[in-house]
Amino acid sequence: MIVTENLSHRFSNGRLGIDRITLSIGAGAFVVVAGPNGSGKTTFIRHLNGLLKPTAGRVLLDGVSVSRDVVRARQLVGMVFQDPDSQIVGETVYDDVAFGPENLFLDRTEINKRVADSLQAAGLSHLAEERPHLLSGGEKRRLVIAGILAMRPRVIIFDEPFSSLDYPGVRQVLRQIVWLHQSGHTILVTTHDLEKVIAHADRLILLSEGRIVRDGLPDKVMKETERFGVREPCVSRLGLEVGSWLN
Amino acid sequence: MAELTPFSYRSGRSILHAMDARFKLLFLILISLASLKAGAWGLPVLSGGLLVMLSVARLSSVAILKELRYFLFLLVVVFTARALTTPGEVVFTLKLMTLTREGLADGILVCWRLLLIVLLGFVLAATTRASEIRAAVEWVLKPIPAVPAKRIGTMMGLILRFIPVIFNQARETAEAQRARGIENRKNPLYRLAKLGIALIRRTFENADRLIVAMESRCYSENRTGPVLIAAKRDWIALLVIMVLILPMIFV
Secondary structure, eight states, rough: EEEEEEEEEEOTTSSSEEEEEEEOOOOOOOEEEOOOTTHEEEEEHHHHHHHSSSSSEEEEEEEEEEHHHHHHHHHHEEOOOGGGGTTTTOSHHHHHHHHHHHHHTTOHHHHHHHHHHHHHHOGGGGGTSSSSGGGHHHHHHHHHHHHHHHOOOEEEEEESSTTTOHHHHHHHHHHHHHHHHTTEEEEEEEEOOOGGGGEEEEEEEEEETTTTEEOOOHHHGGGGGGGGTOOOOHHHHHOOOOOOOOO | OOOOOOOOOOOOHHHHHHHHHHHHHHHHHHHHHHHHOOOOOOOHHHHHHEEEEEEHTTHHHHHHHHTTTTHHHHHHHHHHHHHSOOOOSSSETTTTTTEHHHHHHHHHHHHHHHHHHHHHHHHHHHHHHEEEEEHHHHHHHHTTTTOOOHHHHHHHHHHHHHHHHHHHHHHHHHHHHHHGGGGOOOOHHHHHHHHHHHHHHHHHHHHHHHHHHHHHTTOOOOOOOOOOOOOOHHHHHHHHHHHHHHHHHHH
């Protein structure tokens, strides 16, 4: 599904954001990309739908280079950013979900259908006419997810999806992510807080200073996270199995 | 935060919600023009019409007045200035201030007109989605050559969407500065500069994030717009409004 080959990005100030990242992510995977602040997580994921152009290397989506067809890449790879307030553009919940399909120049009947389906999937149908800035933190995240779902992506990337959320908010968003994975989406989650999500992942990638330093099964990689500035989940420290926050 | 956003869409199923945004925009312009020319008989007619609109749109007058309280304060200032500076028959004099009968009448008239126009804007914003207002503006600008109608429409839509967010940021920034004792600084310019710089920086940072999020959702100027359909009710409303206000504008 996603292949990166020697992907590197150097910022205009000369700082290296990511350095020769080569990996392959299969369809239907649930991958957690962890690392401390400044490790290159956000820079890496922004290459996957063409928001950033690599200084060297390339990204392939189903064998097609992202730089060759950016619009296709953005349809295939939906991205949920950290701060929901700065990505909600609609005057109402309905308008915001319709924003993506409108950009794809779909006809109004198809847009209405996609919006209705996405709102239902996100459990926001009853709030369709509500003003987005009046929603709770968890509802805003779900609205952003609904906006992405309306574009029918196959991969959904979450950039620090649990930041600034309370416990019920974390559970709402986590439930949504798990449901999306179960319904066939490939999921990538960036975080520096493994505890909330790692129980659901089938792969953990650790980034440090723009490089992949560990990549493998969560149970194995988790033991080494603290060497690279990421806190090991408490139960893992105690030698227990990490449980889901949904239980 | 809701109290900081008087000019925002409120969903509903009234006839005003269902009307074509182009007509509503035209009505706003026509009635505002008429209110500037309307006198002692015209303003009550327009105000009556406005009350009907508020009632049809199911907008609570108390809630509106509450949300417009700062504007009402401005009206008091305007009224006082007019009442005290217009020459005419003196009602009473206190030290250097003279209140005149003409000043009182003029102040009432000016404030009435301003309130009418603002409330009309309120009704338009409350019953029309930003996307529809944007589409109506695009429709108006489309025939004008060299004017990027779609870009202007998008900018308008985003401004409407982000006014409440900017207000919220201003409130948060002001609270954070108060928590650090900015009220001990008596110089209002210093306080304004400290608030303004922080607010502008945050607004630009948010704008950057917004651009990335819009790009990520395939933003382009060629988008599917809302469907604007002029129905029979829109034409009837136009006819009624023309009959009512044309005499006010031209007589």
